Amino acid sequence: MVPGPVSNDRLGASNGRSSPKPRILVPEKVSPDGLALLASDFDVDSRPGGLSPQELIDLIPSYHGLIVRSETKVTAAVLAAGTSLRVVARAGVGVDNIDVEAATAQGIIVVNSPAGNIVAAAEHTVALLLATARNIGRADRTFKDGKWERGKLVGVEVGRKTLGIIGLGKVGMKVARMAVGLGMKVLAVDPYASADVARQASVELVPGLADLLPVVDFLTIHTPLLASTLDLLGEAEFQRMKKTARVLNVARGGVYNEAALLKALDEGWIAGAGLDVFTKEPPEEGSVAAQLARHEKVVSTPHLGASTVEAQENVSLDVCSQVLLILRGGLPTAAVNAPLILPEEYRKLQPFVKLIEKMGGLYTQHYVGARGGMVGGRKFELVYQGELAGINNTRPLFAALVKGLVSSISDSGGRDVNIVNAALIAREKGIVINEVHTRENSGSTYASLVTLRSYDTDPAAAGKEERGAEQIIEGYVSGKTVYISKLDRFTASFTPEGTLLILHNYDEPGKIGGVGMVLGRRGVNIEWMQVASLEKGDQGDKGLELSKVDSAVAGMEAHGSNTKGRGNEALMILGVGGVVGKEVLQDLTGEEGILDVSLIRL
Incomplete structure (x- = not known):
């Protein structure tokens, strides 16, 4: 994804208002620790009381940066008015209040802080786990009502119990380590996780939900809300679980089917739930979400997963550091729409960036999503044949593959992957990518051919690069159109779109x-x-x-x-x-x- 043309205003002019420093507008309360990083280089205008939509439109033309949280709506109209804007920063994870497409069209980089609340979310998950185990919510309510109901509030210990985790990303892994510290056995389902990293954390990866659900005492989900994870657990899944099991959700509302969860609690299929997120927040009166929030078997909290002093400080420091970097001319590490290609490389590499990104997306969805394979822990070869092999700077192509591999399993659809952070993201996912350049095109009729190979390393090979279970995708570019010419053992010629x-x-x-x-x-x-x-x-x-x-x-x-x-x-x-x-x-x-x-x- 490449932002559109950048005007002279975006390169530093202030649209009619002279200022010795670039200007940054902060219309919400943001931790001062982060803002202090900007004070020496920029004119920071902090207005924690907020601005109306029209006030924001009227003010924004003279600012180069905008830092918001969740209340300020950064609409297409605001972005169009911000003729000097170069960066919009969200001090948090989600960017639902920012029109990212409009920002990209205007050449404005959007950044967030995907890692600032990891500890907070993990700790809140463990807090709900313990609260559901010991009936803390009901005990607090009834005791404050003047009741002494010890006999009705007998709980269970979590030590020596089994915790199941769906989604072993950063938060899921943090929860796993905390649970191991509590003496729990931890099982996880995540086809994109590295088996080596899981073993080092004392986590056992299992193939799928059918292996996980019947044996866990507690279940927590840490996945983004995607088409593939919406209603991931419904009635059939709840009925497979132990009647004594409890489920937790500090990720996204909608991963559990709320109506099915309500029925599971009412019918006694499971023993309880700890919920911090809902499909609509706050839940509408009379809705299924509202019934869940008030259910006697549920410990419910109003989306507090990231609500700690430390998390707010972390996200402020994170996004302000990125704003500082961007306004000094650098590329950010957590941009939602940062370019894979630098402008001077655009014309030559853009078609191949698109091709390789599509190949990565096809790989994850075809070989992993459909067949229960793995991304993490596998080795990949990206082979450039023909004219393409003569290009020295292939960082955008490497980043395109990482983006494609993770796009179907991330909230941002891979839009946060750029040439700065692609190698780091690959390491975090346990993905090893080797790039191979060969002038020979193996008899191909195409000027340039790209081959993506993925294979297992035989654990019995004692360090030797012996291969097994090889998977192959080949592709080429014709004009501006990309084609897949080989998928596994089959020859083809189709456009990977839609x-x-x-x-x-x-x-x-x-x-x-x-x-x-x-x-x-x-x-x-x-x-x-x-x-x-x-x-x-x-x-x-x-x-x-x-x-x-x-x-x-x-x-x-x-x-x-x-x-x-x-x-x-x-x-x-x-x-x-x-x-x-x-x-x-x-x-x-x-x-x-x-x-x-x-x-x-x-």
Whole structure:
């Protein structure tokens, strides 16, 4: 992502008002520790009482930086008026109150502080864990009402109990270490986590929810709220758990299906919950969220996960340090929209940055999300062949791969990855990337070819780089369009854009029609399709390009009539429109001869 043209005003003019120093507006209360970093170099205008939308628009033209928390709405109108603005900083994690797209179009960098509240969120999780175990909330309420109900408030110890963690990121890992300190056994589900890092923290990674839910005494979720994690736990999942289990949420409202959680508590499927976040905050009167917040088996808090003095100081120091760096001409470490490419490299590298980012996203969603594989702990090779191999500065390409690999598993969609922090993010995720330059293009007809290889290192190889379970994606650029030319063992030529369904199937008559009927019943429109064959197979056509295939399913059956029957394999790659939910994937997986199905959003 590259910000748009930067005006002369953004390079330092103050739009008609002369000032010896660049000016920074702070319309909310921000910890003075961070603001002190800026005082010597900049004119800091702190207005903790807040500004109305019109006041902000009227004032912003003469400022170069804007630092906000959650109350100030940084709209497209504000950004358009801020003709001198170079940076908008959010003293916190979320940037929902900032129009990031408008900022990018204006060439304004948006930064936040994704790490400032890690300790606070982890400690609040443990606080809720202990509070639910010992009925602290109910005990406090009833005691203040003049009741002495010791017999009704018998709790459980957490030592020697099992804590399950879904999402072993920074907060999840911090919670894990605290839980180990309490004497708990910790299990975790996270296909993107490094197995080595988990072992060092005394955490056992398990394959999936089916292995985790039946055995845990406490369950906490630390994942971003994405399409793949919305309603991650519903009625079926709660019924798999112990009746004595308790669940915690200091991450995002909506990861637990709130109606299902309410039913689980009412029906006695689980014993209790500790909740700090809800789908709508504050919960509307009479809503399911409000019923949960008031439930006698729930310890509820009003989104206090980051509300500590230290966390507020940390985020202030973090974002103010980044503002200082940006206004001095540097690149930030936690930008939501910082460029992967510097302006002078844009024309040459932009198509390949796009290609490699798409390859990374395809890898994570196809090999990890659909097949239960891993990103963390695997080794990757990014091979540049042909003319591309002659480019010396490949930092933007490296960053593009990291961005693609993490985009489907992060709140920001990978927008916070830039050429400054990509290597750090890769290390944190346990991702090892080697770049290989080769002038030879292996007989390719393309001027430049990019190959992404991922493989396991054999733990029995005693340090040798012996490979196993190799996974491959190849791609090329034609004009301004990017294409995937190989996926695993299959040759193809498709553009990785939009919503894709990739079906691995036996290449035999009836497959295309069966898939078309399933999608038609579910209201999913097939916009284009391609059949990709095994690289060295002899199965007729290499690919089949169709537009609006669902309107001509009968005609497509002719392609299957020339196949050799079961034993031959193919990939059916579909570009689709409409809602593709779990039911659609289940229906497709149940079709005869379909080996597996991936849903890809790029």
